[in-house]
Every structure is written in structure tokens, then in C-alpha cells.
Amino acid sequence: MESIDDIARVIKELGPVERQALMDRLAQLNAQAEGDGVTQSKIQAIEEAMHDQLFLADLREVMEDFSHVDAEETAA
Numbered sequence: 001m002e003s004i005d006d007i008a009r010v011i012k013e014l015g016p017v018e019r020q021a022l023m024d025r026l027a028q029l030n031a032q033a034e035g036d037g038v039t040q041s042k043i044q045a046i047e048e049a050m051h052d053q054l055f056l057a058d059l060r061e062v063m064e065d066f067s068h069v070d071a072e073e074t075a076a
Contacts, residue, residue: 049055
């Protein structure tokens, strides 16, 4: 994966028409994400969950439960 610096460098090298096309596409993707129900409040709730000790404890428990299943091999 490219670093953000690499991406910024490429964007700076774009011509005005290409840069505007990129900005238009980003605006479309942002509008689509909002239309799909990805709102700032949902993003904020996810960020808060990352610090919720009860949620994290539940997540660890579920991960541990599935670690045994993940280790099982299936017949090919």
C-alpha cells in the first residue's frame, strides 16, 4: 500500500483537469457513502466503541471463541 505522502505527491503532479476529475469522484464517493447510511454519527460511535472496555472485552471473548474454529482445517 502506498503511503499518504506518495498519494499526495501523485495528486500534486496531476493537471488541473485531472485534479478536478479526482475531486469530483471523491465528492461522488462521499455522497454515496452518506446515502449508504455511513454518517458522521456512526463513525463517531465506532470510534467510541474502540475505547469502551465492555465492548472490547466482549470482542476479545468472541475472538477467542472463534480462534479454535479458525485453527481447524477443512478437507480439500
